[in-house]
Amino acid sequence: MTNVINSLYNMRLLDDLARKETSIHKLHPLVKLITTVVYLSVVVSFGRYEIGSLLPFVFYPMLIIVLAELPATPILKRILLVEPLIIGIGILNPLFDQHTVLFFGMVISRGWVTFLSIFIKCGLTVAASILLIATTGMERLAIALRMIKIPKIFVLQLLLTYRYITVLIEEIYGMTRAYSLRSPGQKGIHIRVWGSFAGQLILRTFDRAQWVYQSMSLRGFTGEYNTGDVPKVKFKDIVYLVAWSLFFIIARIFNIPMLIGLLVTGVIK
């Protein structure tokens, strides 16, 4: 039951955040989409033994969170919720790769290095995706998708799915609550009603789709989804994209923490 509420809360939260009007929110959605894809590609392109060179990439999500005035805690929480999956797969690395390396002055299995590398990458990539939606919102993202020629059937379908998720989650919530009140002490839905429980909702879903279609038709729906005015890509949008891309490429080529470290330790000596 809690996961139902959590999902609902999470979606509404991101929806609310996307309505803010900071400098990041005002950027063109397409530019933000491309920047995110560049960021993800660069982060993912690092080999599995990289840890140090990944650190400068924390800069991007951090700066977006601050500039877009987003609350850091719910975003961090979301990342932590996804990490266990990665831990599940990555935790076996130390067993399979037993080459030893010197790491932070300790001799450890190289598997731990790869594990840590995946762990950091997971955090960075999940943060980037969530920040994209938290600063753009579904509707504006849909405009960006249309601009890169994603067919309108898909985009329309995506928006409708998104819009009705909250409605159907609320329905599921009501149904499971009613069910659990009548079956105290039982965990989940009993096998005898598996079919009818979800099936009833599907039937209602089909009816709902019918109403949705009828009301859309009454408002003049002809298979076209109108998103309002399409914003133009401005100079500052281009600057944003180029600046970040340059930073990502430089941080990909040079190991920035190592350079800083060499500089500082050199000065101290």
Add this chain to the structure above:
Amino acid sequence: MHMADALISPVVGGIMLAATVGVASYSIKKIQNDMDEKKIPLMGVMGAFIFAAQMINFSIPGTGSSGHLGGGMILAILLGPYAGFLTMASILLIQALFFGDGGLLAYGCNVFNLGFYTCFIAYPLIYKWVTRKGVTSKRIFGASMSSAVIGLQMGAISVVLETVLSGKTELPFGTFVLMMQPIHLAIGLVEGFVTATIVTFIWRSRPEIIEKAATLEPLGNISIKRVLTSILIAVVVIGGALSWFASSNPDGLEWSLEKTSGNAKIKTPDGIHKTLLLIQNKTAFLPKYDFRPKVGENKEELAAQAKNSGPTINGGKSVSGIVGGILTLALTAFTGFSISVFKRKKRKVNA
């Protein structure tokens, strides 16, 4: 079963995305030809349904645990393969964006693993074949069960292949397969049973929904050959372009192919491993950007470094590495902190 961005290499992600785009455009074309615009709201609302239904706990008798619905098969059965595939694709995009389940780069992998095998292999070849002589509740049961199990098994092996080819984790192919397949057999059985009970229920109360979906796409209509051709073309074109870009970065396919085909698996002799690693460390993501002046001078040093035990971190440099790493993070935190202080002050002034 969602693939995460952290587990894939750009080449694998790009190729799978290309394959997904290929199948999706084929599906859209099919839908545009033989579907009325009435089905779009149905697809949208059904997508939302699957999303919500994934949160229902179906308690598994005798185990104390509960199972969940994946939804790929149900979508194929109720909407037909094309609309089903597209609906699955939009569910996965929303999950990736809002929940971080699967990533944007791994999006192609996920749509393929969860949507393609169910809608384009299991549905036409198994479900339609079992129910070809008309629908009965027994046939629905057998068909849903077998197609869900097989669809999920194919998805699971696909996850393994994508992970191993990406080479971001140490799991050897055999071990990973032995881990994934039995787990997904159990998940598939639950998925199949849930699917079967739901489809049977709907067939009993509103048979026209099942029958309509079935008559819309008879078996002959799904041309597997054409689906595969469009995938192949997309993969060759985009995969070719990508690997050309990534050619001097042995991070993805080449690297791991070498790793698995050479039968060297984990105990690869340090030679290749480390040389490749060195190239990997020093080559840019876009190899043509040639502003790396010091590579030549550093060769000897790098070779010496390779002889040491550590791949990237070794004794001599670890102090600088640690200091630098901490300073980078501190710098990041400091920048963030100063901007937010500045912003807060500005807001106060404005207020």
